Amino acid sequence: xxxVEQSPQxxxxxxxxxxxxxxxxxxxxxxxxxxxxxDTGRGPVSLTIMTFSENTKSNxxxxxxxxxxxxxxxxxxxxxxxxxxxxxxxxxxxxxxDKIIFGKGTRLHILP
Amino acid sequence: xxxxxxxxxxLVMGMTNKKSLKCEQHMxxxxxxxxxxxxxxxxxxxxxxxxxKLSINESVPSRFSPECPNSSLLNLHLHALQPEDSxxxxxxxxxxxxxxxxxxxxxxxxxxxxx
Numbered sequence: 001x002x003x004v005e006q007s008p009q010x011x012x013x014x015x016x017x018x019x020x021x022x023x024x025x026x027x028x029x030x031x032x033x034x035x036x037x038x039d040t041g042r043g044p045v046s047l048t049i050m051t052f053s054e055n056t057k058s059n060x061x062x063x064x065x066x067x068x069x070x071x072x073x074x075x076x077x078x079x080x081x082x083x084x085x086x087x088x089x090x091x092x093x094x095x096x097x098d099k100i101i102f103g104k105g106t107r108l109h110i111l112p
Numbered sequence: 113x114x115x116x117x118x119x120x121x122x123l124v125m126g127m128t129n130k131k132s133l134k135c136e137q138h139m140x141x142x143x144x145x146x147x148x149x150x151x152x153x154x155x156x157x158x159x160x161x162x163x164x165k166l167s168i169n170e171s172v173p174s175r176f177s178p179e180c181p182n183s184s185l186l187n188l189h190l191h192a193l194q195p196e197d198s199x200x201x202x203x204x205x206x207x208x209x210x211x212x213x214x215x216x217x218x219x220x221x222x223x224x225x226x227x
Contacts, residue, residue, distance in 0.1 A: 034215060043116070043202050043218030044155070089154060093214055099168065100216065102154035 002027040004092050006103035014111050017080055021106045023073040023090030031093040035064050035075045038087045038105070047075070047088075077108075085110045116219035118203050124225045127193060133222045135186040135203030143209035144186040145216060146178060147202040155202055161186060162209040193226045200224075 004025045013019050025033070032051045036044035048057045048064040050073070057064050061084075063076045077084055090103040116137045125131050135144065143162050147155035160168035161180040175197075177189040186203055200223055204216040 031214075036218075041200065041221070041223065043118075043204075043220050046215055046217065049215050099157060099160075100214065104154050107152075 002092075002094065002101050004090055004101050004103035006088075006090050006106050008106060009104070010107040010109070012109045012111060013080055015080060015082055018076065018078045019080060019108065021075045021077075021088050021090075021108070023075070023103055025071050025073070025090070025092045025101070025103075027071075027092040027094055027101055029095045030068065030071075031095045033064075033066055033073050033093075034091045035062070035073075036089045036091060038089055040086075044089055080110050082110050082112060084108060116203055116205055116217050118201075118219035118222050120222060121220065122223045122225075124227065125190065125193065126227050127195075129193075130189070130191045132190065133188040133201055133203075133224075135188075135205075135219055136184055137205040137217070138184055139205065139207075139217070140183075141205035141207050141217075142183060143206045143214065144180060145204040145206075146186070146188050147204065147218075148197075149200045149202055149221070159188075160209055167209060190224075193224075195226050198224055198226045 007022045034049045035047045038044040047062050050066040061078045066073045087105040089105040093100045119134045146158040149155040158172045159178045164180045175192050179187040200221045202221045203219040206214040206216045
């Protein structure tokens with residue numbers, strides 16, 4: 001069964017600190033993996049997209065990694081800011097159909 | 113223009129009302145999507161349109177009726193909804209449906225409350 005598992009479910013860190021969010025997937029056949037940031041009550045915004053051959057991709061203070069062998073991805077946030085408080089959703093696509101599989105997200109809280 | 117717009121932002125309706133949600137994009141994307149999202153849950157796919165044709169209907173009740181008048185517009189017609197249908201309704205579009213070009217760009221959503 002195609003699944004995307006994220007951990008932790010929620011995370012609280014102090015402003016300026018770094019953190020890493022995890023995503024494990026069992027989606028097959030794999031096409032690509034994306035990390036989205038979703039503020040409460042708003043639509044998700046794409047942060048990174050990674051295909052099978054890519055190991056690392058950065059977008060400002062966000063760095064995503066992908067290990068296609070172990071089917072794991074991480075999102076590292078450096079020097080966190082209060083505006084980073086949001087849900088971070090890992091989304092995986094297959095080559096088989098038009099659907100994408102969402103993780104349940106990690107709720108990140110940045111405290112001043 | 114790299115934006116997906118949705119109207120209205122908020123909608124309150126009774127169970128006997130008929131209303132419509134609208135979504136628009138001008139990025140030349142040929143795939144458009146409707147999602148339903150309850151609080152603290154990931155979005156749930158409802159419908160996918162590819163080249164203005166309905167390609168996926170995730171067994172959505174008939175009280176939700178999608179329409180894609182052209183490649184830039186996507187509507188969701190609502191009739192006889194139930195209170196449990198209250199949620200954030202998200203529209204998304206992607207260059208194509210499927211493959212690496214299916215990075216979906218989401219609109220801000222319509223917050224729907226059914227009384």
